[in-house]
Amino acid sequence: MHTSTRTIKVFPFWLALVGSFIEVLILYFKRQQQPLMVLSPDYVWMAPMALLAVVALVVGTLSVLARLSRLSLAGAILLVPSTLVALDVLVLIPGLAHYAAALLALGIAAQLTRVVLSHQDAAGRLVRRSILPVAIAFILAGGFIRSSMQSETDSRIEAAATSPAGSPNLLLITLDTVRAGNLDAYGYARPTMPRMAQLAERGVLFDQALSTAPWTLPSHASMFTGRWPHELSVGHEAALDPAYPTLAEYLRDHGYATAGFVANLKYVGAATGLDRGFDRYEDYPRSIGQVASNSTLVRTVANNFRLRRLLENDQHLGRVTAEDLNARAMDWMSRQSGRPFFAFINYFDAHEPYLPPAPFDQQFGPGRRQGRHSPLHHWLWNPSVGHRPMDDQVKQEEIDAYDGALAYLDAQVGRLLDDLERRGLLDSTVVVVTSDHGEEFGEHGVYEHGYSLYKPGVHVPLIVVAPGRTPAGSRVATPVSLRDLAATIVDVLGLTDGAPFPGGSLGGLWRGNTTGASVGNEPSPLLSEVSPSPQQPDWFPSSRGEMGALVHQQLRYIRNGDGREELYDFAGDPWEQEDLAGLPEWQQALADARAALDRLLPVKRR
Numbered sequence: 001m002h003t004s005t006r007t008i009k010v011f012p013f014w015l016a017l018v019g020s021f022i023e024v025l026i027l028y029f030k031r032q033q034q035p036l037m038v039l040s041p042d043y044v045w046m047a048p049m050a051l052l053a054v055v056a057l058v059v060g061t062l063s064v065l066a067r068l069s070r071l072s073l074a075g076a077i078l079l080v081p082s083t084l085v086a087l088d089v090l091v092l093i094p095g096l097a098h099y100a101a102a103l104l105a106l107g108i109a110a111q112l113t114r115v116v117l118s119h120q121d122a123a124g125r126l127v128r129r130s131i132l133p134v135a136i137a138f139i140l141a142g143g144f145i146r147s148s149m150q151s152e153t154d155s156r157i158e159a160a161a162t163s164p165a166g167s168p169n170l171l172l173i174t175l176d177t178v179r180a181g182n183l184d185a186y187g188y189a190r191p192t193m194p195r196m197a198q199l200a201e202r203g204v205l206f207d208q209a210l211s212t213a214p215w216t217l218p219s220h221a222s223m224f225t226g227r228w229p230h231e232l233s234v235g236h237e238a239a240l241d242p243a244y245p246t247l248a249e250y251l252r253d254h255g256y257a258t259a260g261f262v263a264n265l266k267y268v269g270a271a272t273g274l275d276r277g278f279d280r281y282e283d284y285p286r287s288i289g290q291v292a293s294n295s296t297l298v299r300t301v302a303n304n305f306r307l308r309r310l311l312e313n314d315q316h317l318g319r320v321t322a323e324d325l326n327a328r329a330m331d332w333m334s335r336q337s338g339r340p341f342f343a344f345i346n347y348f349d350a351h352e353p354y355l356p357p358a359p360f361d362q363q364f365g366p367g368r369r370q371g372r373h374s375p376l377h378h379w380l381w382n383p384s385v386g387h388r389p390m391d392d393q394v395k396q397e398e399i400d401a402y403d404g405a406l407a408y409l410d411a412q413v414g415r416l417l418d419d420l421e422r423r424g425l426l427d428s429t430v431v432v433v434t435s436d437h438g439e440e441f442g443e444h445g446v447y448e449h450g451y452s453l454y455k456p457g458v459h460v461p462l463i464v465v466a467p468g469r470t471p472a473g474s475r476v477a478t479p480v481s482l483r484d485l486a487a488t489i490v491d492v493l494g495l496t497d498g499a500p501f502p503g504g505s506l507g508g509l510w511r512g513n514t515t516g517a518s519v520g521n522e523p524s525p526l527l528s529e530v531s532p533s534p535q536q537p538d539w540f541p542s543s544r545g546e547m548g549a550l551v552h553q554q555l556r557y558i559r560n561g562d563g564r565e566e567l568y569d570f571a572g573d574p575w576e577q578e579d580l581a582g583l584p585e586w587q588q589a590l591a592d593a594r595a596a597l598d599r600l601l602p603v604k605r606r
Contacts, residue, residue, distance in 0.1 A: 005074075006124070007116070007120045007121075007123050007124040007127070008074045008077055008078060008116070008117075008120070009059055009063065009077060010124075010127055011078065011116055011123055011127060012055050012058075012059055012077070012078065012081035012082060012085070013052065013055055013056070013059075014126075014127045014130075014131060014134075015055075015081070015082055015085050015112075016048075016051045016052050016054075016055040016081065016085050017048065017052070017131075017134055017135070017138070018134060019051065019085040019086070019088055019089050020047055020048035020051045020052070020088070020138075021048075021134060021137065021138050021141070022089050023047055023048075023051070023088055023089055023092065023296055024043065024044055024047055024048065024138075024141065024142070024145070025141065026089070026092045027039060027043055027047065027092070027296070028141075028145055030092070034237055035237070035239055035271050036217075036236070036237055036238075036239065036266060036267070036269075036271055036272060037266075038265055038266045038269075038293075039294060040265075040284035040290050040293075040294050041270075041284065042284065042286060042290070042294065043294040044141075044142040044145050045142065046290060046291045046294035046295070047294050047295050047296065048138070049291055050291050050292055050294065050295030050297070050298050051084075051085065051088055051295055051297060053291075054081075054084060054295075054297065054298065055081040055084070055085070058080050058081045058084065059077055059081060062076050062077045062080065063077065074117065075113055075117065078109075078112070078113040078116055078117065079109050079110060079113045080109075082108070082109035082112050082113060083105050083106050083108075083109035084105075084297060085109075086104070086105035086106075086108045086109055087101055087102055087105035087297060087300075088295070088296050088297035089296075090104055090105050091296055091297070091300045092296055098300065098304075162255045164254075164255075164494070164495075167254075167255070167256075167340040167493065167494070167495075168340060168428050168429060168430050168466070168467075168469075168493065169333075169336075169340050169341045169342070169343070169425065169428055169429040169430065170251070170256070170340070170341070170342045170343070170429070170430045170432070170489065170493065171333075171343050171345070171420075171429050171430070171431045171432070172247075172342070172343070172344045172345070172432045172489070173344075173345050173346075173347070173413065173431070173432065173433045173434070174220065174223075174268075174344075174345070174346045174347070174434055174435060174436050175347050175350060175409060175413075175433065175434070175435045175461070176216060176263070176264050176268075176346060176347055176348045176349075176350060176351050176435065176436055177348075177350045177351040177352075177435065177436070177437065177438075177439050177449060178350050178406065178409070178435040178438070178439075178460065178461060179435070179437075179438030179439045179456055179457070179459060179460065180209070180435075180438065180459045180460055180461045181438070181456060181459060181574070181575075182399075182402065182403060182406060182439075183196065183197075183406070183461055184197055185197035185200050185205060185461070186207070186461065190364055190403055191407075192364075192403045192406040192407050192410065193406055193407070193409070193410035194410065195410045195411065195413060195414035195417070196410055196413070196433060196461065196463065198414075199417065199431070199433065199463055199465060200463045200465075200473075200475075201472065201473050202465045202467075202472050202473075203431070203463060203464050203465030203466060203470040203471075203472065203474070204463070204464045204465070204470045204471065204474040204475070204476060204509075204510045205461075205462070205463050205474070205475050205476070206461075206462040206463075206464075206476045206480050206506070206509075207475060207476060207477050208459070208477065208478070208479035208480065208570075209434065209459070209460050209461065209462035209479075209480050209481075209482060210455075210458050210459060210460070210479065210480070210481050210482065210526055210528060210551070211435070211436060211437045211438070211458045211460050211481075211482050211528065212228060212229055212481060212482055212483050212527065212528055212529065213229045213437065213458075213528060213529060213530055214437045214438070214449050214450050214451075214452065214453060214457035214458050214528065214530050215267070215436075215437055215449055215450035215530070215533075216264055216267035216268060216436045216437065217234045217235075217236075217240075217267040217268070217272055217274075218232065218234050218235075218529075219436040219437050219482065220267075220268055220272075220274055220346075220436055221234045221240045221272075221273075221274065222482065222483050223247075223434075223436075223482050223483075223485045223486065224240075224246040224247050224248070224274060224486065225240075225244040225245070225246055225247075225486065225501070226244075226483060226484070226485075226486040226487055226500075226501035226502045226503045227244055227483070227502065228483060228527060228529070228600075228601075229529050230529060230601060231244075232244070234272070234273075235531065236531075236533060236534055237534075239271060239272050239273035240272060240273030240274060240276070241273065242273075242276065244500070245277075245500045245501075246274075246276050246277045247277070247342075247486045247489060247490075247501070248260070248275075248276065248277030248278045248342060248344070249276060249277030250277070250490065250495075250499065250500065250501075251277070251342045251493075251495075252277050252278075252279065252342075254495055255339055255340070256339065256340050256341060256342045257279060257336050257339045257340070257341040257342070258277060258278045258279050258280070258341070258342045258343075258344075259278055259279060259280040259281065259282075259329075259332050259333075259341070259342075259343055259344070260274070260275060260278045260280070260281040260282065260343075260344040260345075260346070261282050261325050261328050261329040261332075261343070261344070261345050261346070262274075262281075262282070262283050262320075262325075262344075262345075262346040263319075263320035263321070263322075263324075263325055263346055263347055263348035263349070264346055264348045264351070265283055265284060265318075265320070268283070268346045269283040269284065270283050278344070280332065282328055284318075285320060285324065285328075287318070289317060289318035289319070290318045292317060292318065293317040293318035298317075299317060302317045303317070305378060305381075305382040305384065305385075308373070309373060309378070311371075312370045312371030312372060312373040313371060313372045313373065314353040314355070314372060314373055314374040314377040314378070315353065315355050315372055316353070319348065320348060321349060321412075322347050322349050322408070322409055322412035322413070323412055325345055325346075325347060326412055326415060326416045326419075329343055329345050329416070330416060330419050330420075333420070333425065334423055334425075345416075346436075347409055347412070347413070349405050349408055349409045349412070350402065350405045350406055350409055350439075352374065352376055352377055352380065352448055353372075353374030353376065353377035353401075354374060354376070354398060354401035354402045354404070354405045355368075355372050355374065355401065355405070356401065356404040356405040356407070356408040357408060360404040360405070360407045360408040360411075361401065361404050362404070363403070363404045363407050364400045364403040364404055364407070365396070365397070365400030365401075365404075366400075367400075367401075368397060368401060369397065374398070374401070375390065375394045375397070375398065376390075376394075376398045376447055376448070379447060380447065380448055387537055387539075390442060390447075395441060395442055398441065398447075399441055402439065402441075413433070417431070426467075427467050428467070429467075430464075430465070430466040430467075430469070430489070430492055430493065431463075431464075431465040431466075432462075432463070432464050432465075432485070432489065433461065433462070433463040434460055434461060434462045434463070434482060434485070435460035435461055436460070437449050437450070437457060437458060437460065438455075438456050438457045438458055438459050438460055439456065439457065440452065440454065440456050440457050441456075443456055443575055443576075443577075444541070444576070446540055446541065450530065450533055450542070451530075451533065451536060451540040451541060451542050451543075452530070452540070452541040452542060452547070453528050453529070453530055453541070453542075453547050453548070453549040453558050454558075454576050455556065455568075455574060455575065455576050456575065458528045458549070459574075460482070462480070462482070464488070464492070464506075464510075466492045469492055470492070470510055471510055474510050476506075476509045476510060478509055479526050479551055479570070480506050480509070480524075480526070481503075481524060481525065481526050481527065483503050483524070483525075483527070484503040484504055484505065484506055484524050485506075486501040486503070487499065487501045487502070487503045487504055487505045488505045488506040488507060490505075491505035491507045492505075492507060503524055504524045525550065525600055526550060526551035527548065527549070527550050527597075527600055527601065528548070528549045528550075529546070529547060529548045529549070529601060530542050530546075530547050531546055531547075532544075532545065532546075532561070541560060542561065543561075544560050544561035544562040544564075545560075545561020545562060546561055546603075547559065547560055547561055548597050548600075548601040549597075550593060550596055550597045550600065550601075551570050552592065552593040552596045552597075553589065553592065553593070554569070554570050554571060555567055555568065555569060555570055555580070555589055555593060556568045556569075556570045556576065557590070557593035557594065557596075557597060559594070559597055559603075563603075565581045565590060565594065566579050566581050567579065567580040567581040567586060567589065567590050567593065568580065
């Protein structure tokens with residue numbers, strides 16, 4: 001190959017290496033400021049690999065075109081990949097609009113192309129002399145970043161004690177974003193989750209289980225620690241700190257092998273602190289999808305709303321499916337011997353944009369009208385769409401797709417349980433199935449979750465199956481809180497002595513106690529709370545400030561951030577359509593509920 005031709009084709013790869021080195025450094029410092037950003041620990045090598053692959057595709061395609069057409073495309077071979085490399089770095093600049101970054105990248109690439117074409121020998125020498133130092137710097141920086149992340153993980157792992165003889169295994173499943181109201185076991189007309197209904201026949205189903213928060217991280221943190229969200233460090237950009245012990249830590253210290261397999265990468269990933277106490281914790285898989293999603297350039301292009309609308313595909317880039325989780329979790333569980341295990345699985349398939357695979361995508365309707373395009377996804381995140389009211393047809397399309405996602409998830413969890421049974425593990429395993437929060441479909445003007453405290457967003461399924469320890473086919477009507485889940489689990493496992501989890505066990509409810517879990521002589525509260533989400537519209541309920549909700553004397557009281565109060569009949573008005581707060585005959589009940597919430601969750605003045 002002629003020297004000038006070689007330089008023109010090699011220079012874009014050198015530039016990609018330099019650009020990805022800058023990208024990795026920027027991502028490292030951004031991650032220090034935003035520890036919950038969606039970024040695999042493998043970004044150190046995934047980001048460069050993705051950028052080099054893009055450059056190789058562009059250079060290769062243009063080289064083939066040049067040969068076939070017998071035209072000189074040297075300028076394009078330099079210009080196009082140089083533009084992409086510059087864009088890869090520029091979109092990381094805060095506040096710089098993407099169109100402005102694209103124009104600036106094109107201008108930088110044009111000047112760079114002109115210089116290289118005019119000084120090809122000098123450019124060749126630059127590449128030859130700097131390639132080794134750049135590669136060495138990359139390796140050293142990458143090694144430092146990886147070692148710093150590994151040391152954080154290793155510091156949490158301690159030697160395990162011996163578990164009591166005959167201790168059962170524990171399988172805790174959270175079905176991310178599954179609201180109880182859309183399950184046939186809870187009276188829904190559609191058979192969305194028949195396997196979960198069958199599972200409930202083997203144990204205890206709770207009719208009125210409430211999550212402590214309408215979004216993922218505080219709800220999971222509460223389940224793991226037995227603490228209320230306001231007692232914990234978690235937030236939209238804040239992880240769980242070591243202030244309180246977790247269920248995994250407690251079980252590990254009692255001889256359990258512990259592992260977590262999660263699909264909600266942002267709010268259940270290891271960076272959230274929820275991995276504390278797990279010997280093994282798998283979040284970001286090593287896959288082509290993850291390589292792509294860890295590239296700033298690919299992620300930016302793939303998340304472009306115009307492109308998504310054109311391609312009619314709103315799927316999350318690098319989404320982890322239930323099938324993927326099952327394979328990894330089952331592989332680990334089947335290899336445990338000599339010690340009981342605690343396996344935690346977090347599924348994400350019911351989360352928007354609700355895109356279940358065939359045939360589940362058409363199980364409850366004709367399917368989406370435009371491929372895999374989700375109007376709800378754009379309603380939530382696309383500024384050009386805004387939050388215009390959805391018509392009934394669009395809303396039904398979303399509900400149909402959500403129900404299809406539930407059916408897919410149900411089938412996959414059923415396969416996992418079947419596999420456990422075939423391996424002889426199910427009869428010695430306590431199975432707990434719940435959700436971190438529910439979902440809203442415009443019942444109060446908002447969609448998805450995390451923006452209000454209405455019951456559809458916090459009413460979740462809860463099933464506990466403990467062979468020989470829970471009565472088969474039992475149903476509990478008493479309202480309960482997921483805050484009591486940790487205390488309940490250690491009770492079922494027979495490990496209550498010295499347990500650090502506040503709250504009470506729900507076990508008394510299936511043993512004949514109808515008053516619910518209790519703390520001392522007081523019933524365990526049914527509290528839910530939420531804080532404002534970043535960059536959410538001003539009219540969303542939680543935008544007004546900290547919100548709290550409490551079930552008190554068969555009524556559900558909601559206090560909004562601006563002080564406005566709402567009161568609903570908990571049993572008689574499950575969708576909370578009739579607000580009783582303004583009616584004269586309910587003023588004393590309103591005052592009692594207000595006082596009860598104030599004792600648990602004092603008002604935060606802004």
